[in-house]
Amino acid sequence: MNTPLFDITKVNTPCYVIEQDYIRKNCEILKQVCDNTGCRILLAQKAFSAYSTYPLISQYLNGTTASGLHEAILGHDKFGGETHVFSPAYTEEDIKELIRYADHFVFNSIRQFNKFKEYMVGKAVLIRVNPRFSTQEGHEIYDPCAPLSRLGSTISSFEKDVREFGLDGIDGIHFHTLCEQNSDDLYKTAMEVERQFGKYLKYFSEINFGGGHHITRDDYDIPLLEKTINHFKDKYGLTVYLEPGEAVALNAGFAVTTVLDIIEGSINNEQDIAIMDISAACHMPDVLEMPYRPVILDSRFNKAGEKGEYRYHYRLGSNTCLAGDITGDYSFKEPLKPGDRLVLCDMAIYSMVKNNTFNGMKLPDIYLNQKGRTERIKTFGYEDFLSRL
Numbered sequence: 001m002n003t004p005l006f007d008i009t010k011v012n013t014p015c016y017v018i019e020q021d022y023i024r025k026n027c028e029i030l031k032q033v034c035d036n037t038g039c040r041i042l043l044a045q046k047a048f049s050a051y052s053t054y055p056l057i058s059q060y061l062n063g064t065t066a067s068g069l070h071e072a073i074l075g076h077d078k079f080g081g082e083t084h085v086f087s088p089a090y091t092e093e094d095i096k097e098l099i100r101y102a103d104h105f106v107f108n109s110i111r112q113f114n115k116f117k118e119y120m121v122g123k124a125v126l127i128r129v130n131p132r133f134s135t136q137e138g139h140e141i142y143d144p145c146a147p148l149s150r151l152g153s154t155i156s157s158f159e160k161d162v163r164e165f166g167l168d169g170i171d172g173i174h175f176h177t178l179c180e181q182n183s184d185d186l187y188k189t190a191m192e193v194e195r196q197f198g199k200y201l202k203y204f205s206e207i208n209f210g211g212g213h214h215i216t217r218d219d220y221d222i223p224l225l226e227k228t229i230n231h232f233k234d235k236y237g238l239t240v241y242l243e244p245g246e247a248v249a250l251n252a253g254f255a256v257t258t259v260l261d262i263i264e265g266s267i268n269n270e271q272d273i274a275i276m277d278i279s280a281a282c283h284m285p286d287v288l289e290m291p292y293r294p295v296i297l298d299s300r301f302n303k304a305g306e307k308g309e310y311r312y313h314y315r316l317g318s319n320t321c322l323a324g325d326i327t328g329d330y331s332f333k334e335p336l337k338p339g340d341r342l343v344l345c346d347m348a349i350y351s352m353v354k355n356n357t358f359n360g361m362k363l364p365d366i367y368l369n370q371k372g373r374t375e376r377i378k379t380f381g382y383e384d385f386l387s388r389l
């Protein structure tokens with residue numbers, strides 16, 4: 001577990017702090033995979049688009065991938081390198097703009113590609129396929145292989161399209177079916193993709209394994225990832241792409257919050273409640289959406305425990321009016337009091353890109369920390385609320 005390298009008393013709360021040294025550590029691991037295998041790795045900006053860090057990340061990775069026009073412009077302008085884009089269905093207006101920024105287009109079907117074929121001159125074209133081979137349980141919202149998925153062509157729709165349109169103009173296939181998974185699940189999925197789509201691979205030059213690879217997690221099996229990459233490279237001569245989001249900024253950011261008030265449980269015969277100045281609903285929506293329980297550190301960086309693990313336990317809620325805006329039940333070695341600071345871990349990914357101003361809440365400031373220098377790069381106010389409504 002990474003702990004903050006900055007002084008948590010010297011920032012305004014609520015805020016996010018990005019630790020450049022932890023980003024660099026992740027990037028070094030990813031670059032090693034590229035060096036060992038010849039694969040190419042892109043930052044999936046959907047997870048993390050704090051572009052102040054792009055000058056650092058672009059020293060290691062080959063480019064970015066985008067979920068649509070705005071991310072593609074950002075990747076092209078601020079990161080450079082290759083710019084890939086995927087959309088389940090493009091609009092013609094977007095395609096007309098996108099061709100100025102993106103070099104790789106991933107289409108949801110051969111039929112979608114043919115609709116826009118005239119615009120794809122000089123572009124690499126990939127078709128997203130869906131092996132309907134689910135390796136994850138519990139988070140159906142993040143499983144592209146869940147029943148009725150709209151993400152990618154199944155083998156039967158792919159083959160129907162091949163009969164109608166042929167493979168002309170197509171450079172490869174793309175699959176994205178994982179979420180926070182290890183390489184054993186990737187290996188199984190890749191073998192299933194090969195079983196279904198293998199006979200087409202000799203016509204292609206690229207394959208993209210999507211994201212969801214937790215490559216920078218301590219227990220990730222990198223040799224098996226490299227074996228999977230090498231299999232497709234050696235057997236079919238394909239250039240292999242990976243496009244992780246999480247893995248690039250995993251455990252590389254923190255949110256800092258101040259405890260504003262304590263509601264004593266003894267009065268109601270319930271547990272104590274701490275009200276924080278950070279909101280799950282507004283500032284870390286995945287806590288409610290996924291849902292998941294963030295690791296929390298007290299001001300001395302002791303890890304908060306499960307309910308009942310330490311003597312003092314609290315329900316941590318926020319200062320919005322949403323009853324369910326609760327981060328969770330946590331226990332601490334020392335009692336909390338107003339003014340105390342808490343650190344929420346792994347808050348670089350899917351946080352800044354997803355936050356909102358529900359309740360008119362102020363957005364957290366964003367800081368960048370590097371080598372003892374903590375710089376505030378964004379601060380937000382009333383205008384940010386106003387400008388969107």
Ligand SMILES: *Cc1c(COP(=O)(O)O)cnc(C)c1O
Pocket residue numbers: 044046047086176178179180210211212213243244245246247
């Ligand atoms: C979400 C997504 C990614 C990145 O996923 P992570 O879980 O953040 O690694 C990559 N490619 C596609 C197509 C995605 O939808």
